[in-house]
Amino acid sequence: MKRRSFLVYIIFIFFLTLSFTSCSKKQKYFRYDVSNFIYYIEADIKEPYGRVITRIGDFKFLEHKQMNKLTSLVTDENSVLWLKINFIIPEELRDKDIGLYIGHLRSADLLFFNNSGIRKYGEFPPQENTAGYDTQYFMFPKNIVNQTGINTIMIQVWPGSFGSISTKVFIGEQPDIFHAAEKGNFFNSKIIVAFAGVMILIFFMYLFLYFVMRKFGNANVYLFYALLNFFTIQFLLPNFISEISWAKPAFLSYFAMLKFFFFSGAFTTIYFANSFIISYLGYKDSKRIMIIRLCLYVVPMITTFTISSYLVIPKFIPFLIISSLSQFCFSIPRIIMAIRDKQRRKTVYSMLLGFTPVIVGLILDLFFKVVGLAPNLPYLTIYGWQCTIYLFLGNLLFNFGNMYSHNTQLKNQLSDFNTHLEEVVAIRTKELSEANFVLSKGLETVAHVQKNFLPIKNRSFRGWDLSISYTALDNNVSGDLYDYYFTDGFLDGIGIFDVSGHGIPAGLMTILAKSIISQHFITGIGQNESISNVLKDINQSYIKEKVNVENYITGLLFRFSEFNKKDICSVEFANAGHPYPLLYKAAENKVIELKQDTEKQYGILGVEGLDVSFPPMSFRAEKDDIIVCYTDGLTDCINSEGKDFSKERIIRIIEEYHNESAIMLMNRIMDKFSDFVGKEKLTDDITLIVLKRVNPKDYIEEI
Secondary structure, X not given: OOHXXXXXXXXXXXXXXXXXXXXXXXXXXXXXXXXXXXXXXXXXXXXXXXXXXXXXXXXEEOOHHHOOOHHHHOOOOOEEEEEEEEEEOOHHHOOOOEEEEEOOEEOEEXXXXXXXXXXXXXXXXXXXXXXXXXXXXEEEOHHHOOOOOEXXXXXXXXXXXXXXXXXXXXXXEHHHHHHHHHHHHHHHHHHHHHHHHHHHHHHHHHHHHHHHHOOOOOOHHHHHHXXXXXXXXXXXXXXXXXXXXXXXXXXXXXXXXXXXXXXHHHHHHHHHHHHHHHHHOOOOOOHHHHXXXXXHHHHHHHHHHHOOOOOOHHHHHHHHHHHHHOOHHHHHHHHHHHHHOHHHHHHHHHHHHHHHHHHHHHHXXXXXXXXXXXXXXXXXXXXHHHHHHHHHHHHHHHHHHHHHHHHHHHHHHHHHHHHOHHHHHHHHHHHHHHHHHHHHHHHHHHHHHHHHHOOOOEEEEOOEEEEEEEEOOEOOEOOEEEEEEEEOOEEEEEEEEEEOOOHHHHHXXXXXXXXXXXXXXXXXXXXXXXXXXXXXXHHHHHHHHHOOOOOOEEEEEXXXXXXXXXXXXXXXXXXXXXXXXXXXXXXXXXXXXXXOOOOOOEOOEXXXXXXXXXXXXXXXXXXXXXXXXXXXXXXXXXXXXXOEOHHHHHHHHXXXXXXXXXXXXXXXXXXXXXXXXXXXXXXXXXXXXXXXXXXXXXXXXXX
């Protein structure tokens, strides 16, 4: 949330608070505190007043610590409490119109003064109804006030589930009583009605925004914010029900209202508060988490609605609180993740700043109410929650305004662009044409060099028939590389390599790699070095020569021995992270994949600091055996149905056409590949090598 928007709202809240607290000096009235003279007795709800006043010896002193839990003082649903206050009018209040101020007295009560019925708040069973959070006050006519003797106040109280009485109870002059009561009513209920009215407007406004914005971006944040406001009203309804008593249906009992509005509203508000947090941070729940969260929401809800007695509700409060607060187990980890994410860090800080008022209010309530330092204060969490609601309202409006401003600016830019579209297109077309010309010349140069340094694709050697297919992705410039090495008609070795990337950069690196590979292969033969060490030497030289170029190479390197008396040739090869070669064994009439021990073979060429291992593998090649090598551009190519060509297809083709020559078998594979791909464009360079063992005696030296 932007600091400026937060500052505006904080200043607004400050001056609003100041307007309520900085009133001009008014006349001071004398107040006679009677909160230390309250006694109580439990009685059946049907027990008449006349019988209760005779039980003087049964009354017990009401301690301050009991005032906040009157429900615990009754043992039966059919019981009520009678509170008794005896006092003598102090000198300062004699011969004046007086009254009694009680900050609150929940849930319903009926007051008698010197045996005269004065006023009732709420309704008693069987049509029970709470007085809500009204500040309660009673005015006493002079003619019933004993100016010199003892006055007796008797209050019949039905405590309901959360019965309590304020510790601030005093006798005073009627103007003072009325003013104190109106002030309390303003902060306890009337201001909540105003909050509810604003939240109704916010609900409809953001519900509308959700339907407008649901096709763009994170629209769920508007929906969750709208529902958060709606269910906050549901939760707060018991606080101001007395202000709209005309709207309360006669059949809606206190117990039903408590379950449906207070508890149900609290659970739902917490659920959508967490949904809003998750969405605000740009996350989404998976289906599994969504189901878990719904269960954690529904379980306490069902538990509440199955409670049959209002006296049992306080016992369930810890379970209900833990169940509902468990929703935060899914939002708090997201907050931590967002703090670690640089892109979301500002968002999470603004969100935490937005929730600061309600957190501060909750801490103050725990401090003042639980510890008991100021139990008569209104619940500050409610006001903190309202501040949080309004802060996020300002934030979301600010973000929406920024988005609207951005879209307007973009629209204007598009309009200006369209005005000069022909000119811009002409300029860009010319630039693109020039760039394409330069690029095409570069591609032609690299392609020409590659064409000249790569050996011919089809060749016969003593005992071997070789055929190669080489297809470049970008205008004859390929990142694939093949090479073979021979002496006087004898094939010494063959290699196939794949440089990462495409186009000119990859093509240039193949030129460097070919020189390094050829040099080390020839040196390795002369020094009788293992094929494994040859690959390691190639890796070191390539890393040194390519300097800071970020690419790597995979490849296979084969070395062939001379033929023995039985025309059998030994083959040694090593693999550097390349697709495994295939070997058709004529004697067994099957194709096998030449794999090394995966626990020992690892690594590619050209990555500095990477530990590599290229253990050699050897086998004997007899007449009609076939070796097939390829780059992954062949097997990984995908057709219009989303299927790849795969090595299994190559194996089936080899098994079917193994009797044909190397070039015919190569053509069979590439024809099948062409049919498979159809009109789909290639995504990588493709190289295929087919090497078939033939009779050495049939070799005719090329002229």
